[in-house]
Amino acid sequence: LFFRDAQVNLTADHLLDGLLTAEFSYRSCRSRYEFGSYHKNSSHKPSPYLLSKLRKQEALQKRCGPGTPAYKNALRRLQSSDGAATGVEDGDCRYLVNISFRGLGNRMIAVASAFLYAVLTERVLLVHWGKQDAADVFCQPFPGATWLLPRASGKRSPLRNLDDYGGESKESLGNMLQSGGAVVVSADGNVSWASPRRPPAYVYLHLSGGYGFHDKLFYCGAHQRLLRGVPWLLMRTDSYLVPGLFLTPPFVGELEAMFPEKDAAFHHLGRYLFHPSNAVWRAVTNYHRANLAGAAGRRVVGIQIRVFDKKQPPQLVLDQLLSCVRNEKLLPGIAASNDDAVLVTSLSSWYYERIAAEYGGGVAGGGVHQPSQEGKQRWGDAAHDVKALSEMYLLSTCDVLVTSGFSTFGYVAQGLAGRRPWVMARPSPWEEWKEGQAAPEPPCRRALSVEPCFHSPSYYDCAAGRDVELDRVRPYIRRCVDVSWGIQLV
Ligand code: GDP
Incomplete structure (x- = not known):
């Protein structure tokens, strides 16, 4: 066309x-x-309320984003050395800076979470992508406004060394709460700034895996009210926080109205926000045309193999995959008489070769295909990222998905596709594979929904003042099949 x-x-x-x-x-x-x-059969329709919120956010990004007088003003106030004239008045623009890190999958689920938080709190979302250029892989989502944080000019700007913020930063919400002084907690549990007319010019939100008790108070209503008056929030996360926002009291009503189908939150957010650059899209469409598009009725089975621990023997991973696809009858038709095809994505070529050998040398039916074999994960390499993103999108066009547990790469593919994958259990990335470790039984389980799993939720119920079982709080929040301590919208 x-x-x-x-x-x-x-x-x-x-x-x-x-x-x-x-x-x-x-x-x-x-x-x-x-x-x-390429994704004709999404059964999920966005609600009219979600659409109105998106259009409202686009108008906000246009009115307040980089290049506008409002932005210049906000930046000047942030950078003014005496810290005077902080706090926001009605109609002032407020900002949320998302500090991205880790692989593309992590970055995408984190940006989607930050975007939703920005919509809920009426802030402008600005993305800091790190050393690489996000424009290599993505187009802009907001019309007439950039979503990329411009490079900071002022030497003392809090926006200057964003990659240095971490759990130790004294500007973090967690450390401010822990060290006292800046925040006053009243007897009824309400929190306020010690100097009420002068909330800080900015607060850093440390929301990456392994964060502490005080950082997790982010999910309390009282702390959200505290943050409202802060003009700039800097958020560092690699996680899918959305289920956590559904547990944060002031957001629940809005979220339920925006997403009558809770299990389609990332499906909508991801398709709204992420648009592969022309270079990525060329790779997707060329590969699709040459290898995956077939006669009407062809099924393409997508298999994503991600191994976190190099010590895990590849043969065991392969055996797990083969018993999964046999048990679940996912590849019945890969024979010469059938047009079905298999797409394999993995950093290694070994699995592809074995799967191809298993299925008639890979030439039977629609064939077995692997777009790239990068060997290892690379950082700050645009060509590598183009391949990774194009493979997430190719997976998302498949009719059936088999993914590796714990992997955000797979989460993005399933979310964009709107397809519930069969998920193969994996040891967590920081767990060592042990010699003689038993094969997971069953080899794979069907995910409860197409939503990514939130790996590091807060179990603390702020009103009750104690930890709770998160899968009993709301009917649409369950534990994930791949991460026992994680939660998922269903
Ligand atoms: P996760 O680590 O599995 O949660 O996913 P991330 O996307 O956050 O990080 C993994 C990174 O490794 C990806 O972004 C790619 O750079 C690379 N990678 C992992 N698996 C694949 C794959 O199947 N194909 C390609 N091209 N790259 C991959």
């Missing part, structure tokens, strides 16, 4: 049932309006 801007009639399919705005030009970013034609 070739579209010229003037001729394109954007339909509900292009716009994903109104999720996307028609304000962009068609050719500025091919994936934006072509994604729909």
Whole structure:
């Protein structure tokens, strides 16, 4: 298909049932309006309320984003050395800076979480991608406004060395609460700034795995009210916080209205926010055309193999996969007479070779395919990221998904696809594989929903003042099949 801007009639399919705005030009970013034609059968429709919130957020990003007088003003106040004139008045713009880190999957689920928090708290979302350039892999999601945080100019700007913030930072909510002084806790559990007319110019939110008790008070209503008056929030996370926001009292009503189908939160947020750059999309569509597109009725089975511990013997991982696909009858038709195809993604080529050998040398039916074999994970390498993102999107076009537990790479693929995967159990990334360790039984389980798992929820119920069983609090929050201490929207 070739579209010229003037001729394109954007339909509900292009716009994903109104999720996307028609304000962009068609050719500025091919994936934006072509994604729909590769993902025809989403059964989830975004609610009208979600759509109205997205349009409202787009207007906010336009009014307050980089390049506007409001942004200049907010930046000047943030950087003014005496820290004077802080706090926000009605109508002032407030900001949420997302500090990205780790692999692409982690970054995407974290940005989606930060975006939703920005919508809920009426803040402008600005993304700090780190050393790489996010523009290598993604187009802009907001019309007429950038979502990328401009490089900080002032020497003493709190936005200057964002990658240095961590659990020890004295500006973190957790440390402010722990050291006292800045925050006053009243007898009824309410929290307020010690100097009420002058909340700090910015607060750092440390929300990455392994964070402490005081950092986790972020999920309390009282602490959310405290943060409202802070003009700039800097958030560092690698996690899918959305189930945690569904447990934060002031957000519950809004979230339930935005997502009548709770299990489609990332499906909508991810399809709204992420639009592969033309370089990535070219890789996706060329590969798809050459290897995966077939006769009508062809099924493509996507297999994502992610191994965290090099000591885990590949043969055991392969055996687990093969018993999963046999038990669940996921690959019955990969024979010469059948057109079905298999897409394998992995850093290693070994699994692909064995699966291909298992299924007629990979030439039977629609064949067995692997787009790349990168060997190992690389940082700050644009060509590597282009491959990784294109493979997440290729997986998302598959009809059946088998993924590796714990992997955010797989979460993104299943979320974009709107398909519940079969998940193979994995030892956690920080757990060592032990010699003679028994094979997981069963080899795979069906995920309860298409939602990513939140690996590091807070179990603390702020009102009750004690830990609770999170899967008993709301009917739509359950434990994940791959991470026993994680929670998932269902
Ligand atoms: P996670 O570590 O599995 O949760 O996923 P992340 O995406 O956060 O980090 C893993 C990174 O390793 C990816 O972003 C890629 O850079 C690389 N990687 C892992 N698996 C694959 C794969 O199957 N294909 C490609 N091309 N890269 C992969």
